[in-house]
Amino acid sequence: MMIITDISGSLCRCSGSPEMIGLAATPEVSLADEPVRIRAWGLPPQTAITLRAWVRDEKGDIFHSRAFYQTDTEGKVDLEQSEATGGDFRGIYPMGLFWALKPTTPYRRLIKQDVMGSPFLVHLELYPSVLLVPSEDHLPAVTTVVERWYVAPGVQRLQVRDGRVRGALFLPPGEGPFPGVIEMFGGLGGLLEFRSSLLASRGFACLALAYSAYEDLPKFMPTVDLTYFEEAAQFLLRNPKVSGDGVGVVAVCKAAEIALCMASYLPQVQATVCLNCPNALYGNFLTYGNISMEAIPYQIQKVQIHSETIQFSSALDDPRKPEYQDSVIPIERARGPVLFCVGDKDQLCESLFFANEALARARKKGKQNVYVRRYPGAGHLLEPPGSPFCPVSQSAFFPVPVIWGGELVPHCTAQETCWREMRDFLHSNLGPGTKSKL
Template identity: 40%
Template structure:
């Protein structure tokens, strides 16, 4: 309890200029006060004066100590009450009726920063406060968990394999998934943990730049991912009917390669991925798939001066680039391609179209594409703060990733539902 109190105290710094109300009858209600990260919260304020203007602010601090904030301005109803599920914000980081706007519309204090959660066993604390006329009227904490009761988190160091294994409560057997994130240096524990809550055994797998792994690489070996597949299949709680993969960005071509060359991949969710191998040569036994070439002269800049690299990569379907294309016609698994049409990292819409053309040309119908207009590259779990621009390791610069905030938030909700349904159907 002492630890929780210290953490709560540390995040109550939303606006140091406002004055605390000394004797307020205002009540800020969060229902539930403690919940899973992908669950919605009801936010209500009572005890206000009729038609009183009130501002709501939210704040969190991530595992790097970066602060993210959102705010919205409202008018109470004739009874002095406010319900974010009914009444509309007229200004702030979002407008309109949106009960979760104070979560998904958060922006970092340091521009271009991305929310980071290293350890999914530790819940994320959100401080919510209501204020009016420079006075804080009420504030509460929403504790958002990534792991449901009974889910186990086990760090993995097995041979070359590094990552984190999430196991649902019970004895199993459970359908199993390998979770691959983008470039090296961190793990996507939130998504893996939240999937474990739904009854899947999930290995969040690092592939470089993590712990004692090489910080930089000039090639990747598919044998490493084969070892991870073998490791997961050997777990006694795993259902022996095939493994799923969920991938995003650069990890997508690795997941497509796993499905094309390795046995027992049964279902593959591919989020804004490339049909070609990119960045590094991919080695497997005596085979090498070269990376797709690029042209830096195709870089453009936004009106605010941020680099836009969407069209840097060459056309993978051009004759001279076909050797970079992952031979997904070899795969026997089912594919779900989730595509953001405003992806500024690369043309993921075109890549998904070409992937489907390849499969169709080989007489296959084992694929589905879901496209999200105006969503950006970082399509993540629900209510995660959007990452519309940030540092890109491949170009060593800040780039734009795209996405209109509200539309992007809605896309994350829908995509998360589809990921679960797809794995339940095919695993």
């Protein structure tokens, strides 16, 4: 669990300099969605330096970044004010070294698995020159380490095995009650918990829900059995620490497609956030009681291959075709508001087009509380603030890496905005007697 400690920074005497070189990152211990301020001092004035960051994930893979800065007239650098002149990015971006972390082994993605037991340890290094080609012979003048936790003190994690439902429930400290949220990741299966643990750290009772390739769940999901997701909502609402008579749902990609179905058919769903997803059912037949929905087949023969990578968006056929109208998700049936958060540089699916199609259908059918939030320059993987930009990575579904899209600075800026807007939307629309707001 995260423990807050005092920060003293790191110091080193530079050869030939009477002053100590200092490097500090504050706070030194923080939640992963919080900003970190990085400062250096005790350097010669108007001198080019290199700041480097690196982190080792739980599999042992290294992710690293670096940027060049020029000290001011007092020999200081403050990333809240100082401009990166080169390296992995240029400009004034206080979190740029975190945003730009990239894998040493190509196509790996930095994902926190054990959210409770340990933080990511991000190492920061200062070199008093421009380091174009790093090697073991280059030793930093000074270093420091920051702890990036995915769970706040007092948050509980409860393993969930309730009937068919599998996942992990995160409860904030205190008696509550708290707004309840179901959170799901895309179609790769398994269980990722880092978004749920951070949402619980921000006051939500959050169920990280698995639906395939986890414990005794089927490896693949040939059919979307919406009853399973209703059972998950009922399980969450039975918890005495969960407020109100409805839950929120936050999901990305294929899971957001399911979330949109949940919003449209399940009475327990009160507010929904869909991150980069279609407005129709693709690939997987859906059942719910006496309701069934055919899926639009994936057009795998239309995917584009770019050298070592694959672009999947062209495999999603146009849902406006007459033969696919029964596969379009009836968003107008949703009990509560729906927020689409979309990156307009998403290369996994044309999420902005799909979101606008959903909005147009909702308006035509008389539903007004559907919102589309477009993030210019953002790609598919909209994750919590401070998460590294990942434009392409290996996927279990494909033999070659998948292009997610986006551009470094606008994507990571969008992650900060999206995280805030998503939480505000959920807080405003969950609980008894709430009216839909954005």
